[in-house]
Amino acid sequence: MPNNTSPSHPSAARSFLSRRRDRVVAACAAVAAFALFLAAAPALEDPSRRRAYLMRPLPSGGLNETMVDAAVEGSFAGAAASSPPPAEVPLSSLGESNFSLGIEPTPAPSMFLVPSPSPSENFDDGSMEEPEHPELKGNPPKGPAPFLQEPISSGLPTMSSDINGEHDMDGKPVLPLRPEQAPLWSTGADKELIYAKNEIINAPLASDDPDLYAPLFRNVSIFKRSYELMERLLKVFIYHDGAKPIFHSPELKGIYASEGWFMKLMETNQNFVVRDPNRAHLFYLPYSSRQLEHNLYVPGSNTIDPLCIFVKNYINMISTKYSYWNRTKGADHFFVACHDWGPYTTKLHDELRRNTIKVLCNADLSEGVFIRGKDVSLPETFLRAPRRPLRDIGGRPVAQRTILAFFAGQMHGRVRPVLLKYWGDKDADMRIYSRLPRRITRRRNYVQHMKSSRYCICPMGYEVNSPRIVEAIYYECVPVIIADNFVLPFDDALNWSAFSVVVPERDVPKLKEILLAIPESQYITLQSNVKRVQKHFLWHPNPVKYDIFHMILHSVWFSRVNQIQIE
Structure with a gap:
């Protein structure tokens, strides 16, 4: 009996050659289209015409779709049809090896793998004027692509004064869950969130706590009770899908260190991370916005469409393979991004942009992406020495x-x-x-x-x-x-x-x-x-109570608790 799956079989060989031909054609089309773009550049000197060109709708199966699909094929292609995962998902290989679906990865087109300058030479907002700092070396800054100057409307109110109805546990207006965000079915984690919200609303007056200085807080009693419940209850599931370097690859140095340190400490955490997603209150999407820019952005292209398509495809894969995204339309999912482009990479996936808890350094209310009361403002921390994150702390009297x-x-x-x-x-x-x-x-x-x-x-x-x-x-x-x-x-x-x-x-x-x-x-x-x-x-290699890692995680927890409706 002939083996039809063997590469030597005629039909398999034809299929193999067809796939290779399609890839070559796609790559050639990409180079040709890029050359046409360069030829048209002089005609696009007018800012309004250039912005309109860059913001044009993406054609289905067009240049960017083809190239980015090829770039991510090795990680995402062949995702299984919608079905819940097993109760136990092993995390032993998390952050150590590339996740595989049994398909050999396809090499990405080279023009999408042109490396950006190394992190130590590529600071958006350089803060150190010492010899090793790029500002002293005269390197040009890296700002947003030109089209990012215009806001991306989310269709949602962005200022707390525009939001009517519920207030959070500190008395500020918040965005309640929209009907499409309501869980399709209830879990034990939902009941724990309702319990936590009731407990926080009725938080007892905090007595003198040597670890918490009350004037620093909006309401120290609410914060203390919420933090206690987070320590006791919170469970986070981390998707193990996705290949390095974009996934599971924390960058611990430079001005994007916040997202990298959080990723590192979250993925190695034994107190909050669970292997059973059915127990989770939150789901972490462990990709790096800095690595997206580093690996997918084409220098000089003035478009981040490849990054946006990559993120869209990733979320589509997650929502197809697992049932957890669809249960809340992403409302109990979060990602952490410190790169300036982090908010804009969500623009092609409505549920990601509107529903998830976005933990962003670029927490700008004016652009219609960051939503106060739901999203979390991430501190931007510039670290030179990952092995000594507390170096030089302190100052003169x-x-x-x-x-x-x-x-x-x-x-x-x-x-x-x-x-x-x-x-x-x-x-x-x-x-x-x-x-x-x-x-x-x-x-x-x-x-x-x-x-x-x-x-x-x-x-x-x-x-x-x-x-x-x-x-x-x-x-x-x-x-x-x-x-x-x-x-x-x-x-x-x-x-x-x-x-x-x-x-x-x-x-x-x-x-x-x-x-x-x-x-x-x-x-x-x-x-x-x-x-x-x-x-x-402060970042600590081993997190301590109330440090920056726990404060970030608490803000995500607090946001999720605030969204829960008490019947």
């Missing part, structure tokens, strides 16, 4: 902070050029630089400036987020945040007015006046509170 205000960095975005215009090299008290001059760095480098300043200016760059906010906290300098529409990290729990100053963008010309108007006693309180809040922003 108040009496030795001789600089009123300090900023040094690249002049990108809408705020920084205005800051430099009014304060650059114009006032001895306002040390505002586009780049620290050599004559100054010989005496005091970037970190020493932050440790010696009363206020550290944290203006937005290309996007609203900046690693300077957490840097200021690390070096015990009161952060001055200038970024309209920015939802500050851990906004659900922390009272930022207790340890920072928020200045509207329009008030940059009055910046010194605003800072000098703060009484000395109030400044001392602010600076003291910066030191107290510091522990909530």
